[in-house]
Amino acid sequence: MPTEAETIANVMANVAGRHFGGPASIEHLVRESGGASRQTWSFDAIVNGERHGLILRRDPPPPGPPAVSPGAISPPSERSTSLDRATEFRVLRAAFQAGVRAPEVLFELSPTDGLGEAYVMRRIGGTAIARKLLRDPPYAAARGLIAVQLGEILARIHATDLGTLPALAHREAAHHIAGLRHQLDLLGQPQPVFELALAWLDRRKPAPTARPVLVHGDYRTGNYLADESGVTAILDWEAAHLGDPIEDLGWLCVKSWRFGAVDKPAGGFGSREALWAAYEGAGGGKVDPARAHWWEVFGTARWGIICHNQAFRHLSGSIKSMELASIGRRAVETEVDLLQLLKSGG
Amino acid sequence: MAQDRPTAAELLLAIADFLREEATPALDRADPRLGFQMRVAANSLAILEREARLGPAADAREHDRLAKLLGRDGTLEALNRELAQQLRTGQRDERDPALMAHLDATIADKIAIANPKWR
Numbered sequence: 001m002p003t004e005a006e007t008i009a010n011v012m013a014n015v016a017g018r019h020f021g022g023p024a025s026i027e028h029l030v031r032e033s034g035g036a037s038r039q040t041w042s043f044d045a046i047v048n049g050e051r052h053g054l055i056l057r058r059d060p061p062p063p064g065p066p067a068v069s070p071g072a073i074s075p076p077s078e079r080s081t082s083l084d085r086a087t088e089f090r091v092l093r094a095a096f097q098a099g100v101r102a103p104e105v106l107f108e109l110s111p112t113d114g115l116g117e118a119y120v121m122r123r124i125g126g127t128a129i130a131r132k133l134l135r136d137p138p139y140a141a142a143r144g145l146i147a148v149q150l151g152e153i154l155a156r157i158h159a160t161d162l163g164t165l166p167a168l169a170h171r172e173a174a175h176h177i178a179g180l181r182h183q184l185d186l187l188g189q190p191q192p193v194f195e196l197a198l199a200w201l202d203r204r205k206p207a208p209t210a211r212p213v214l215v216h217g218d219y220r221t222g223n224y225l226a227d228e229s230g231v232t233a234i235l236d237w238e239a240a241h242l243g244d245p246i247e248d249l250g251w252l253c254v255k256s257w258r259f260g261a262v263d264k265p266a267g268g269f270g271s272r273e274a275l276w277a278a279y280e281g282a283g284g285g286k287v288d289p290a291r292a293h294w295w296e297v298f299g300t301a302r303w304g305i306i307c308h309n310q311a312f313r314h315l316s317g318s319i320k321s322m323e324l325a326s327i328g329r330r331a332v333e334t335e336v337d338l339l340q341l342l343k344s345g346g
Numbered sequence: 347m348a349q350d351r352p353t354a355a356e357l358l359l360a361i362a363d364f365l366r367e368e369a370t371p372a373l374d375r376a377d378p379r380l381g382f383q384m385r386v387a388a389n390s391l392a393i394l395e396r397e398a399r400l401g402p403a404a405d406a407r408e409h410d411r412l413a414k415l416l417g418r419d420g421t422l423e424a425l426n427r428e429l430a431q432q433l434r435t436g437q438r439d440e441r442d443p444a445l446m447a448h449l450d451a452t453i454a455d456k457i458a459i460a461n462p463k464w465r
Contacts, residue, residue: 190426193449195433200440262465323383326390332456333464339453342440 005029008041011113012056015120016045019107020052042123055103058118059085081169081179082238085117090166091240092121095214098160101153102234126225126232130259133221134268138228145230147270150219150252151278153234158213158245158284170212170242173205176298180305187308193335197301200342206291212242219248220257221267245285249275250295255337256303256330265296297341304334358395362388396459404455411448 002010009026017024029043032055041056083091085108092105109118133139133146171179177198184194217239225233251257253265253272261268266275276287311328313319352360365388374381405422412425420428432438438445457464 190423190430192426192429192433193453195430196440196445196449199433199436203436322390323386326386329390329393329460332453332460335453336457336464339446339449343446 005031008056008115009043011109011115012043012045012054012120015107015109015113016047016052016054019120020045020047020050022048053123054106055121055123056115056118057085057088057121058109059116061114061116081171081241083168083240085119087166087168088237088240089119091168091214091237094164094166095157095160095234095237097164098156100156100160100234101231102237124225124233126227128222128225128235130221130257130268133226134259134261139226142226142228142230143269146226147264147266147274148278149231150224150267150269151275151284152282153231154216154219154245154248154252155279155282155284157216157219157234157248160214162212162214162242165214168214168240168242171215172208172212172243173201173294173298174208176247176302177202177205180301183305183309187305187312189308191308193338194301194304197297197338197342201294201298201301204294206244206246206294209244213245215241215243215245215247217241217248217251219252220254221252221259221269222257244291244295246287246291246295247298249279249287249292250297251299251302253292253296254299254303256300256333293341293344297338300334300337300341304331304338307331307334353398355395355398358391358398362391362395365391393460396462400455400459404459407455408452411451415444415448 009029012026012029013024016026024045024047027044027046029041032040032042039056039058039060041058043054043056045052045054089105089108092102095102096104103121103124105119105121107120109115109120127133133142180194181198184191184198216234216237218236219234223234223236224231225235252267252275255262255265258264258268264270265272272289272292276289276292280286307327307330310324311326311331314321314325315328365384370381370384370388373384409422409425412422412429413419416425416428418425429438440446
């Protein structure tokens with residue numbers, strides 16, 4: 001029986017040949033990252049003497065019939081709010097065509113290819129590893145550029161013509177709060193600090209946006225590639241939706257995404273003010289600091305509750321993972337930050 | 347009957363040190379993905395070591411503060427459930443200094459166990 005990698009190489013030779021027009025050979029196929037349910041593979045396809053560096057994104061089909069056990073605890077996953085691969089493909093294509101620095105998606109696989117929901121995009125150079133970008137010598141110059149680049153790219157994302165997008169959920173502050181409350185309830189553990197934060201957020205929630213935009217939904221350090229010249233591509237679009245543009249600016253400034261560079265709120269690389277100025281200068285709307293503060297508090301609570309959810313995926317038995325289990329103990333980091341943020345007003 | 351030494355904390359610390367200093371470098375050479383997982387494991391054991399050492403006193407302090415704040419006694423779980431309910435319904439909020447002092451102290455004790463370097 002062929003290994004998973006051999007199966008994927010065979011299918012990729014077929015589909016790359018079909019797309020590029022000519023017999024394809026596949027080299028350097030490696031699994032990049034991701035869990036059991038969401039995979040990223042990197043490979044080269046050589047067609048007509050030309051080498052194409054490619055990435056396969058795939059959700060493997062579930063093995064056998066779906067297991068349904070009544071009464072089993074179902075994990076409060078973010079699945080209900082995350083895109084399927086086909087929609088992600090269309091969002092990426094629209095963003096790329098709008099001039100966003102994002103991977104160029106090439107083609108989708110069909111069900112008969114047998115790899116589950118999947119698509120192929122061009123591979124882009126750079127690293128997403130925050131620790132390297134923040135500390136390693138080759139990125140010294142890039143560190144001075146990234147905050148401004150992130151502001152500029154975000155303005156471009158938010159300017160994406162909604163008519164070019166697939167149908168996406170429209171989520172404003174109130175929906176987001178209800179979503180977090182629901183997830184907190186599913187955990188079944190009393191959480192006074194998160195309750196305090198959600199009540200605070202609820203009392204101060206911003207009015208719905210007059211003109212909703214394409215929100216990336218997970219715009220943060222760790223989710224983009226950068227090299228010596230700075231940001232090369234924005235990744236991880238599965239939380240994309242329509243909503244308040246300031247949501248992305250607030251999320252980027254959540255302390256957990258500074259990876260220790262706590263005095264540089266813009267993803268560990270600059271000040272909020274520099275980020276906002278770059279965003280406004282590139283055509284983004286005017287940033288209201290109070291609204292940005294609200295979304296930063298929201299993002300902090302969101303990440304804390306995601307930490308609990310990740311642990312719960314292990315605790316519920318749906319995935320056995322020490323790594324996921326250990327993330328549960330990171331939630332308290334956001335409780336520290338929430339108490340600080342609530343005291344700083346806003 | 348009390349167990350012999352090492353205490354739970356002492357044994358956990360010995361295991362965490364071994365995993366970090368001896369097992370992790372060897373794994374990093376053989377399989378970086380496993381090396382990463384081993385770092386997560388060693389870090390989790392360090393959390394358990396601090397919990398074994400600091401947890402009981404921290405729980406007792408939290409319980410005393412909660413009983414005083416809510417004006418009644420109960421299990422730690424029950425008291426936290428009541429506090430969470432009061433916060434959700436808006437009976438208390440961040441303008442209550444006694445509440446904030448309690449939460450600050452509780453979270454300070456929690457982070458001292460989970461990640462004392464967090465700032």
